[in-house]
Amino acid sequence: MTSHQRRLVHALTAVLAIGVLAAACASADPNAATETTAASFTPQPQDATAKITVWADSTRLPSVQAYQKANPTVPMDVVTYDGSADGSTYLQTKVQLFDRTGSGWPDVVFASPTDVTWASQPTGPSAQAFAAPVDEGLVPADTLKNFATGSLAPCQFDGHTYCLRNDIAQVVLWYNKSLLDQFGYQVPTTWEEYQALGEKVAKEHPGYLVGAIGDTNSHESYFWSAQCPAQQLTDAKTLRSNLQDPHCTKMAWLLDDLVKAGSVSKQGFFGQGFAKDNAGKVLMAYGPSWYGKYLFDSAFKTPAGQLAAAAPLKWQGESKTYTGNVGGGVWMISSHSRNLKAATALASWLTTSDDNLKGAPTYPAYSPGAKAWLANPANKDYFATDVSGVFQQAADEVWTGWGNTKFSDATAWSSVVLPAVTAGRTLTETLPLWQNEIASEAKSVGYTVTTQ
Amino acid sequence: MTTVDTPLVAPARRATARRVRAAGISGPLFVSGYVVLLLAFGVLPTLYAVYLAFTNVRGQFTGLNQFVRVLQDYRFWPAFGNILVYLVFWLLLIVILTVGVAVVLRSRMPAPLSAALRFLYYIPGALAGVASVLVWLFMLDPSVSPVGWLLKSLGLNTFAEVLAPGQLSLIFALIAFWTGAGGWIVVMYGALNNIPQEVLEAARMDGAGPWRLALHIQIPMIRKWIVYMVILAFAAGTQLFVEPQLLQTASLGRVSPTWSPNQLAYSYAFQHGDFNGAAAISLVLLVIGLLGAGLLVTRSGLFKVDEQ
Numbered sequence: 001m002t003s004h005q006r007r008l009v010h011a012l013t014a015v016l017a018i019g020v021l022a023a024a025c026a027s028a029d030p031n032a033a034t035e036t037t038a039a040s041f042t043p044q045p046q047d048a049t050a051k052i053t054v055w056a057d058s059t060r061l062p063s064v065q066a067y068q069k070a071n072p073t074v075p076m077d078v079v080t081y082d083g084s085a086d087g088s089t090y091l092q093t094k095v096q097l098f099d100r101t102g103s104g105w106p107d108v109v110f111a112s113p114t115d116v117t118w119a120s121q122p123t124g125p126s127a128q129a130f131a132a133p134v135d136e137g138l139v140p141a142d143t144l145k146n147f148a149t150g151s152l153a154p155c156q157f158d159g160h161t162y163c164l165r166n167d168i169a170q171v172v173l174w175y176n177k178s179l180l181d182q183f184g185y186q187v188p189t190t191w192e193e194y195q196a197l198g199e200k201v202a203k204e205h206p207g208y209l210v211g212a213i214g215d216t217n218s219h220e221s222y223f224w225s226a227q228c229p230a231q232q233l234t235d236a237k238t239l240r241s242n243l244q245d246p247h248c249t250k251m252a253w254l255l256d257d258l259v260k261a262g263s264v265s266k267q268g269f270f271g272q273g274f275a276k277d278n279a280g281k282v283l284m285a286y287g288p289s290w291y292g293k294y295l296f297d298s299a300f301k302t303p304a305g306q307l308a309a310a311a312p313l314k315w316q317g318e319s320k321t322y323t324g325n326v327g328g329g330v331w332m333i334s335s336h337s338r339n340l341k342a343a344t345a346l347a348s349w350l351t352t353s354d355d356n357l358k359g360a361p362t363y364p365a366y367s368p369g370a371k372a373w374l375a376n377p378a379n380k381d382y383f384a385t386d387v388s389g390v391f392q393q394a395a396d397e398v399w400t401g402w403g404n405t406k407f408s409d410a411t412a413w414s415s416v417v418l419p420a421v422t423a424g425r426t427l428t429e430t431l432p433l434w435q436n437e438i439a440s441e442a443k444s445v446g447y448t449v450t451t452q
Numbered sequence: 453m454t455t456v457d458t459p460l461v462a463p464a465r466r467a468t469a470r471r472v473r474a475a476g477i478s479g480p481l482f483v484s485g486y487v488v489l490l491l492a493f494g495v496l497p498t499l500y501a502v503y504l505a506f507t508n509v510r511g512q513f514t515g516l517n518q519f520v521r522v523l524q525d526y527r528f529w530p531a532f533g534n535i536l537v538y539l540v541f542w543l544l545l546i547v548i549l550t551v552g553v554a555v556v557l558r559s560r561m562p563a564p565l566s567a568a569l570r571f572l573y574y575i576p577g578a579l580a581g582v583a584s585v586l587v588w589l590f591m592l593d594p595s596v597s598p599v600g601w602l603l604k605s606l607g608l609n610t611f612a613e614v615l616a617p618g619q620l621s622l623i624f625a626l627i628a629f630w631t632g633a634g635g636w637i638v639v640m641y642g643a644l645n646n647i648p649q650e651v652l653e654a655a656r657m658d659g660a661g662p663w664r665l666a667l668h669i670q671i672p673m674i675r676k677w678i679v680y681m682v683i684l685a686f687a688a689g690t691q692l693f694v695e696p697q698l699l700q701t702a703s704l705g706r707v708s709p710t711w712s713p714n715q716l717a718y719s720y721a722f723q724h725g726d727f728n729g730a731a732a733i734s735l736v737l738l739v740i741g742l743l744g745a746g747l748l749v750t751r752s753g754l755f756k757v758d759e760q
Binding site for chain 1: 508509510514517518520521525526527593594595596610611612613615616617700701704705706707708709721722723724725727728729
């Protein structure tokens with residue numbers, strides 16, 4: 001052994017010795033962070049002339065710019081980011097860092113509803129929750145009352161409301177009316193009819209599709225709508241995940257059947273190449289209200305006057321219809337803002353003003369605003385039939401049994417279920433794997449999990 | 453590690469001392485910039501990570517509890533398993549192919565062609581990391597890839613099929629090889645150039661063909677360079693982050709967001725705000741890297757100084 005080798009061995013031994021020593025006198029709980037109680041909301045010293053920083057996604061940017069133009073005296077700094085779409089954790093990452101450095105927080109942000117789960121809690125013992133409770137003197141209770149049934153549920157924690165819902169993404173049954181008429185098919189009203197039609201399409205018009213399950217959020221369209229308790233919050237700290245519930249197995253079996261027949265694609269509508277190869281073959285799609293403009297119009301280039309929306313499907317024999325929700329953004333106001341008045345005014349205008357909402361890109365969560373949106377011909381021209389009734393009905397039918405958790409429901413679905421299905425396994429076979437992943441993820445962020 | 457503790461080199465050491473005096477402070481001054489940067493962005497963050505790994509968020513000392521906790525995370529072993537398979541693929545690829553290509557370039561090719569090829573191999577390495585991964589996103593998607601026919605002939609008809617979990621380690625090894633190998637081919641070529649011409653001549657006169665020459669003369673003589681490459685490639689390999697992270701986004705979540713240990717640490721820090729757990733994972737990686745390097749360095753005598 002050379003002297004260098006000896007030195008290296010000594011160094012490594014020293015490192016190990018320190019480790020053992022450290023272990024010997026260890027006592028404190030490594031998890032001390034997770035149980036900290038929320039510091040109550042104490043506003044910063046206010047300054048009515050302070051500049052407010054706004055983070056918006058590119059879709060919502062024009063609305064913010066319109067406000068800026070109409071209110072030139074409000075000093076604003078507008079930043080574009082991805083709005084935490086598709087499970088991106090950009091906002092969360094940044095806020096974690098701002099909490100450590102003690103500055104930099106944006107005043108108003110557009111985010112996804114899942115962001116509120118962390119933003120309503122402090123990230124550490126010395127931090128203050130990022131989102132300000134808007135019901136504590138910021139937004140009048142009368143205004144909050146006017147949001148669609150259940151649409152503010154993702155914003156609510158411990159009796160307070162931490163965000164204003166921008167839009168709802170209620171799931172409806174999209175269909176190509178021209179094709180359906182041409183083939184002589186009826187629009188299904190129950191899941192059983194949908195399945196029968198899917199089987200028929202596969203036989204009579206092979207290649208045509210009634211759905212796809214390969215997207216990040218396909219499970220929200222199908223399993224959420226089917227009232228499958230994949231992730232149900234029984235209280236703030238307990239999560240129930242039971243994928244053997246008949247509502248889940250029924251849906252898995254239905255989809256397996258149609259995947260096997262060939263009328264439901266294993267690929268995703270938003271996957272690369274789908275629009276190129278299959279856009280003209282989509283007879284139906286069970287998906288959110290924004291599919292109309294963003295999927296069929298922009299991505300599939302389906303000509304105007306062909307697409308129509310039907311009410312959400314229900315199981316035969318069940319009296320009430322429920323549907324799912326795929327996205328729908330929120331606006332949060334930072335508890336660190338030095339100009340809460342200006343920040344609140346902006347967030348309120350964005351989510352409740354008819355002026356903004358009538359031209360909004362997606363279906364507004366604020367009910368009076370939704371009426372203004374539906375009254376605007378530009379939002380309905382594209383469709384073959386009037387979507388107003390269907391949209392309004394579905395907006396109030398979103399099932400509240402699908403919990404908004406601290407982890408994204410998309411991870412387990414897209415990184416565990418979808419690869420298994422791609423590899424040839426059925427959804428029914430994959431349910432235990434899916435449940436296991438949800439349970440593990442939930443436990444890792446501190447939930448108690450029940451699977452019954 | 454610049455001094456050598458054997459009596460034999462005492463005169464050499466005196467000579468070194470004389471050189472340092474003669475040069476004055478210009479030597480230390482010259483390296484000071486790097487030392488400052490190294491301390492600020494290398495050593496201090498590492499020490500901070502050590503502090504974080506042994507404490508909790510309140511700053512209380514927790515001993516090895518953070519390590520125990522991350523080791524029990526259900527994503528910990530899969531992530532390290534993934535990186536292990538990846539490292540095996542990647543190290544085999546880089547050692548066999550870069551050395552092989554360098555030997556061929558050095559001995560079996562006309563000089564201008566060899567120079568042109570070395571330049572060509574180097575190009576992917578000169579591209580920024582993220583950009584070269586983006587190139588691969590296109591290459592791997594049968595619907596847009598210029599080699600889509602090849603993927604389809606392998607039975608891979610969609611991007612989703614290419615990204616099957618069992619294939620990911622190999623895919624990342626291929627990407628890493630493509631982005632990193634060019635630079636190493638150039639280095640290996642330089643190392644081969646250092647072999648005295650007389651040695652090669654002598655071997656040829658003894659009847660060594662190209663194979664024997666490569667296996668018995670050239671490769672053993674650049675062994676230290678190969679070990680050096682393996683140490684750096686191993687350390688870089690355990691840090692895999694950009695490739696799986698980008699592929700995760702591009703595949704709309706089909707690749708697990710905690711595929712590699714570094715991604716797991718990232719998710720600890722920035723999704724759950726658990727900087728202590730993240731530091732513990734980083735330290736595990738650091739120790740693995742140090743142990744790997746230590747083993748290779750001692751086994752190969754990489755730092756042994758040949759005294760004349």
